[in-house]
Amino acid sequence: MLLLISPDGVEEALDCAKAAEHLDIVDVKKPDEGSLGANFPWVIREIRDAVPADKPVSATVGDVPYKPGTVAQAALGAVVSGATYIKVGLYGCTTPEQGIAVMRAVVRAVKDHRPEALVVASGYADAHRIGCVNPLALPDIAARSGADAAMLDTAVKDGTRLFDHVPPDTCAEFVRRAHAAGLLAALAGSVRQTDLGRLTRIGTDIVGVRGAVCEGGDRNAGRIRPHLVAAFRSEMDRHAREHRAGVTTAS
Numbered sequence: 001m002l003l004l005i006s007p008d009g010v011e012e013a014l015d016c017a018k019a020a021e022h023l024d025i026v027d028v029k030k031p032d033e034g035s036l037g038a039n040f041p042w043v044i045r046e047i048r049d050a051v052p053a054d055k056p057v058s059a060t061v062g063d064v065p066y067k068p069g070t071v072a073q074a075a076l077g078a079v080v081s082g083a084t085y086i087k088v089g090l091y092g093c094t095t096p097e098q099g100i101a102v103m104r105a106v107v108r109a110v111k112d113h114r115p116e117a118l119v120v121a122s123g124y125a126d127a128h129r130i131g132c133v134n135p136l137a138l139p140d141i142a143a144r145s146g147a148d149a150a151m152l153d154t155a156v157k158d159g160t161r162l163f164d165h166v167p168p169d170t171c172a173e174f175v176r177r178a179h180a181a182g183l184l185a186a187l188a189g190s191v192r193q194t195d196l197g198r199l200t201r202i203g204t205d206i207v208g209v210r211g212a213v214c215e216g217g218d219r220n221a222g223r224i225r226p227h228l229v230a231a232f233r234s235e236m237d238r239h240a241r242e243h244r245a246g247v248t249t250a251s
């Protein structure tokens, strides 16, 4: 399982760089503009320059509306600025068809510019609270639009968590559908160390976190700390070892 960490700007990205050996992807976002809030192109560029070259930089394009043209332009901005994972939160899409229309436009915009960049179609575990497309529709949306990964995060960061909205069995079905379509499966949403056993067992490819590696577990007031990133990775590694050895723990 790969570890994706979401700093809110250049300063936190520098702290991520100090913990680079413990993480796999640095994800640029602007949390005060939403769960998948988009940051400025110059911030993506600065962060690309600040983190080791062998660590991919991801950028969120935003909690986007059902406006394929607008979103395709934003996605191009992210890839031109140096991101090689482009994440789109389908916030304003109420049907799979709308999600596919947005994601097809994004895939074309991104891959015309940089064919090897990975496009991530993200839905929301708490979709029922915001009226957007059902979480289990994401793998099909991603596959039919030519994206590379399907993801779930939470839209409302109020302390509720991924498994509060999409139970582990349903997350397992999400992962199964993504893998059946040849996609990566990414899961996030106030994930804690105690969730890592289940995320490992269901075959999650990428886990995305912010709050769990911030001081006090606070994604808004706390800052990302390198030692918390190291501790989180260590717990991931422990679960991976136990999974390989066939050990099942309670969490």
Ligand SMILES: O=C[C@H](O)COP(=O)(O)O
Binding pocket: 004, 006, 027, 153, 157, 188, 189, 190, 191, 208, 209, 210, 211, 212, 219
């Ligand atoms: O993409 C990952 C998100 O930033 C997760 O943030 P969170 O762990 O604070 O919910």
